[in-house]
Amino acid sequence: MQDPTATVYPWPFTQDAYAAAGVLDAMAALTIFITAHFLERLYPTNKLSRPITVRDPGRSATAWLNAGIAVYAIGISMYFLQYQQIGGYLAGLKSGRGNRFEAFHEAALSWPYLAFVLPGLAAMWYAAEQSPTKVKKWVARSALLLWCGLLLPQGERLLVIQAILAVMAVTFVIRGRKLRVGLGLCFLLLLAYCGAAFFGYARVLIAPRVSGEITNTDMEYFLDNQAIFDQIKPEHTELAAPYLSLLQIVTGSEGDILLGNSYAIAVMSVIPKALYPGTKPIYLSERFANTIHAGKGPVSGWGFNPVAEAYLNFGVFGVIPTFMLWTIGFYVLGTWKMYPPIGVLAFAVLLPEAIDANRIDFRNVFCIIVYFTAGVGITFIVSKVFHPREIGTQSRRIRPSVPFGARRLV
Numbered sequence: 001m002q003d004p005t006a007t008v009y010p011w012p013f014t015q016d017a018y019a020a021a022g023v024l025d026a027m028a029a030l031t032i033f034i035t036a037h038f039l040e041r042l043y044p045t046n047k048l049s050r051p052i053t054v055r056d057p058g059r060s061a062t063a064w065l066n067a068g069i070a071v072y073a074i075g076i077s078m079y080f081l082q083y084q085q086i087g088g089y090l091a092g093l094k095s096g097r098g099n100r101f102e103a104f105h106e107a108a109l110s111w112p113y114l115a116f117v118l119p120g121l122a123a124m125w126y127a128a129e130q131s132p133t134k135v136k137k138w139v140a141r142s143a144l145l146l147w148c149g150l151l152l153p154q155g156e157r158l159l160v161i162q163a164i165l166a167v168m169a170v171t172f173v174i175r176g177r178k179l180r181v182g183l184g185l186c187f188l189l190l191l192a193y194c195g196a197a198f199f200g201y202a203r204v205l206i207a208p209r210v211s212g213e214i215t216n217t218d219m220e221y222f223l224d225n226q227a228i229f230d231q232i233k234p235e236h237t238e239l240a241a242p243y244l245s246l247l248q249i250v251t252g253s254e255g256d257i258l259l260g261n262s263y264a265i266a267v268m269s270v271i272p273k274a275l276y277p278g279t280k281p282i283y284l285s286e287r288f289a290n291t292i293h294a295g296k297g298p299v300s301g302w303g304f305n306p307v308a309e310a311y312l313n314f315g316v317f318g319v320i321p322t323f324m325l326w327t328i329g330f331y332v333l334g335t336w337k338m339y340p341p342i343g344v345l346a347f348a349v350l351l352p353e354a355i356d357a358n359r360i361d362f363r364n365v366f367c368i369i370v371y372f373t374a375g376v377g378i379t380f381i382v383s384k385v386f387h388p389r390e391i392g393t394q395s396r397r398i399r400p401s402v403p404f405g406a407r408r409l410v
């Protein structure tokens with residue numbers, strides 16, 4: 001920026017603010033690097049080098065497919081029940097994302113549909129990869145397409161990415177494949193980023209078009225008169241919103257954003273709103289959004305930077321231990337894929353938290369981890385109902401050899 005104080009936000013940011021944010025980011029990045037390197041040396045883990053197989057794979061795959069379908073169906077039902085509180089799926093489509101989020105926040109219940117849909121998808125893909133029959137693969141792919149088909153018209157990108165990452169994780173782990181970084185992968189990632197950025201820019205047109213407020217000609221005019229290529233720049237995408245929280249925090253203008261320790265508050269936040277004793281406190285990201293918001297539109301979409309949260313809670317020297325714990329947590333998650341089937345499914349559904357951890361506050365991530373892990377547990381119980389003997393002995397028989405240190409860490 002030629003003039004770093006010329007922003008549309010409530011605060012002007014000086015070069016000192018950008019420098020302070022950069023130093024804190026560098027501290028977090030170096031902590032991740034050093035901690036990961038230390039863990040890999042101290043507790044080396046075996047790498048997957050061959051496809052995972054199970055005894056009598058046909059029977060086991062059928063049990064997991066049936067369990068995945070059942071849990072997935074429960075999640076889809078919860079998804080529509082969530083929308084039913086605001087008038088239905090079509091009403092949510094017409095209202096737009098921001099208004100829809102506010103309506104969900106004010107609704108009586110918050111249905112945990114993701115905690116069922118994602119484990120259900122992962123279980124179906126696990127069954128499809130374990131079975132040579134095409135029927136299971138067709139069912140798993142159809143379930144993924146249906147879920148993405150429900151999300152995209154509502155302007156949801158992150159939930160689509162979550163589902164794709166989860167099923168890709170299952171596929172790569174079961175086949176014993178590694179994700180190799182090359183020019184082809186970099187091109188695909190760049191293409192996906194540009195597509196997601198453009199979709200995030202154009203999705204504001206979905207609600208007014210469905211409700212009839214604008215025509216196709218209006219949409220074309222809107223797209224033709226905007227610098228579309230500017231919309232893929234990081235400062236114009238969701239990458240900027242969480243980073244803005246870090247800039248705001250280092251200026252010392254946090255106001256009443258932090259009401260108590262946000263990490264301690266997360267422990268009680270897993271209790272549903274209907275069962276919570278008293279009024280449930282709002283998220284740190286929501287308080288930040290309320291602070292930064294200006295205008296009459298809905299308040300949403302700002303997120304919160306994990307470095308800013310660590311700094312806000314513990315100061316400069318709180319960044320290092322906080323990101324040491326983040327790194328250890330993801331390292332442990334990486335070892336879970338060596339313990340199928342439960343470990344593989346848990347690894348798959350929690351892997352997308354690598355994205356969430358960089359864009360939303362800890363309380364959100366903590367709730368997702370608890371609910372998704374519970375969803376995997378429910379899927380396991382349902383699979384035992386379909387085939388108790390096979391599922392009960394499967395984990396003990398196919399567990400790969402893992403060094404003692406990694407097993408102890410888990």
